Amino acid sequence: xxxxxxxxxxxxxxxxxxxxxxxxxxxxxxxxxxxxxxxxxxxxxxxxxxxxxxxxxxxxxxxxxxxxxxxxxxxxxxxxxxxxxxxxxxxxxxxxxxxxxx
Numbered sequence: 790x791x792x793x794x795x796x797x798x799x800x801x802x803x804x805x806x807x808x809x810x811x812x813x814x815x816x817x818x819x820x821x822x823x824x825x826x827x828x829x830x831x832x833x834x835x836x837x838x839x840x841x842x843x844x845x846x847x848x849x850x851x852x853x854x855x856x857x858x859x860x861x862x863x864x865x866x867x868x869x870x871x872x873x874x875x876x877x878x879x880x881x882x883x884x885x886x887x888x889x890x891x
Contacts, residue, residue, distance in 0.1 A: 790837070790838045790868055791835065791836065791837060791838075791868065791869075791873055791874075792835065792836070792837070792838045792841050792866050792867065792868050793833065793834075793835045793866070793867045793868075793874070793875075793876055793879075794833070794834045794835070794841050794845070794864055794865065794866050794867075795831055795832070795833050795834075795864070795865040796831055796832060796834065796845055796862060796863065796864045796865070797830060797831035797832075797862065797863045798810070798814060798845075798848055798849070798852065798860055798861075798862050799860065799861040799862065799863075800852055800857040800859075800860055801857075801858070801859040801860065801861060802857070802858045802859055803856075803857055809855075810852055810855065810857065811827070813848075813851050813852065813855060814832070814848040814851065814852070815827055815832070816851075817844065817847050817848050817851050818832065818834065818844055818848070821836075821840065821843075821844045821847075823835065823836040823840060823841065823844060824836065824875070824876065826876065831863070833876055835875060835876050838868075845862065845864065849862070
C-alpha cells in the first residue's frame with residue numbers, strides 16, 4: 790500500500806541546535822530512493838508502507854547512533870484505496886485551484 794507520511798523527529802537531550810540531526814536524517818532518506826521533501830517543521834515522505842516505516846526507523850537508529858538518548862516522533866499518514874496519489878499531485882491540485890481564482 791502506498792502511503793504519504795509527514796514526520797518530525799525531535800531529539801531530546803541534545804541542546805537547541807538540531808540542524809545536524811536533520812541533515813543526518815536527510816542523508817538516510819536520500820539513500821532510500823523514496824520521494825521526500827524537507828520543510829521547516831519536518832519531512833514529507835512517500836512510498837510503499839513498509840519502506841516508509843523502515844526509513845523512519847533508520848532515521849531513529851542513525852540519531853541514536855549519534856548519541857541522541859531520546860527521540861519523540863510525530864507522524865501523520867495518508868493512504869488511498871481508490872487510486873494512487875503522489876505528493877506532487879496533491880500540491881498541483883491546490884495550485885491549479887488557486888490559479889483558477891485569479
